[in-house]
Amino acid sequence: MMSSGVNAIATLLAILLTTSFAITTSAFSVPPMATSYPRPLHPGGFSLPPMVEDLIPIATTITSAAADKDSQSKDKILQKDLLLVRPPDMESLWEWYANTKRQTDSDPSWGRIWPTALSLARFTLQSLHSGEEEDGSIVINLASELNEQDQDIVKQAIKALQTTSHIIELGCGLGLAGLSFAVSAATESKNIKRTVTFLDREPYALHCVMASAAINNLATAPISSEQEVVAGGTPPLITARSSIDDWTSTDKNISYKDLQLGALDYDNKQTLILASDILYEPSSMDALATKLRNLLHPTDGGYVLITDPEKERTSGCRSALVESVKQTGGQVVMLPMPQPKNDGMAMNKSMLVESDVDIDGNLAKTVLIVVHFNGA
Template sequence: MNFSLPYPTREIDLQLEGGHTFKLLEVADAEALLDELILKGDQHEDVQDERIPYWAELWPSALGMAQFLLKRADSGAGLIREGQGVLELGCGLGLPGIVAGKLGGQVTLSDYLEPALDFARSNWALNNAAEANYTLLDWRQPDADLAADVLLASDITYEARNFPYLPHAFRTLCKPGGTIVLSDPRRQVAREFFHDLPAKGFIMEKFEEPVKFQGKTIVIHLYTLRIEA
């Protein structure tokens, strides 16, 4: 499965609440990718654009969103219905999108960097028999043709430089009447961003989802957004 991937991998077995199991491949040495980026020099476009390989590892917020989607579905209050279009923004390894596929969504996995999509493809194949779509997407220039019924975005609020672009991306990439689901590991830098979303025309609900990650319990904040008519 991993012979075509651009970096050595390791496999993760995930056991989520409710008896749900998943397998993921992540980069075996993510630090090596960061070193590779730094060696390109300050003037390289990848360094100028800060294309840091955050995608290469599983993050707690992706686990939190996956668990949140599954628990909502198990309780009968699922956010994803059979046949709905689902777009994962900044998918990285693709776990939330994979879960959305398990729940019957017609999924498109998107990321800014091609290696992330390589891993997302492999991880999808490890977990889902149905097909998914994959596309490069810069949320600073969102493509309205990709708009979906449900927009998933896990831990994309890690840098303040992204914040001015995100409300427009949400409106562009979520169909009218659709739902946006965000996860965040309670980053201090993102608090004002989330606080301001209602004033920007989003109807927001907030939830907490504890996850077990590397021997610790981490509480992830989940937000569901709808766009005011």
């Protein structure tokens, strides 16, 4: 499903990233210097907007599962550094659309790291490292106001995130959550072979995602019914894939069967969906609920994790989504995401990054929406 253009541009960007600094140092025979981020990659032209390479630290805390229940629990700091290919900012991206492409109605919002994406990336990192009690239950701090049934849905979603072979980031933009999950999962002890598929209607966003995957040492492949095998005959642990997708368009609306999972050799055929900042119009929530169900396994169902700003983009979206999901046969749980703290961090470091600030200049607050669809 992924066009050859996405592959070609992603490959070109990856080559630029991996060779430009090496050529510079070898030509002048000087010791390499520490890279300063964001690092300019491309000034922009007709085929590509301006691009930079950035280093995004994804940091969070987790309570140790081994902590004595009678003693005060201790938080462990988790951090993954993610390399990200992106436009310098939304303003320069919009100027490129308007002045170079002559497209004044284009949406540059995909070129920003949104707080909701950062929050979801932290949640996936935390979830991958959540331990289990002797009864198999997940150890993670949840909102105390959740009832037992809702807590169980959230815990089962976390367990699914740990074990599901096929992860989808819907409306991925720069792919921060999916890439963070992929990089974290590649180093986890379970060694589960997975695909991470990025879906977005903006092809330039997918160019960035696939280039980012390459420079983070992830295998990349087109969506195909054929198993990807690297030299030596061993399939990669994590494979990143992408496709143009628009759930408001009949000819670009990707469903489970389009993912071509049936012929692939993985532990399971289930999918789990990640998404952030995709709730904009209450009138489109019926289509979104149907989209979510159609991306999950037809008979097994599955889970969806969505992060949304506490202050809705459009009032009424979340309640409309809840109603639409219930009408489609699903369940919904919503809970506030904890804001990151700097407890335990070195004085010269912080868990907070620039993207933790919302467009109003405040520390962003995020809501997690957990959706569950039962099997047929």
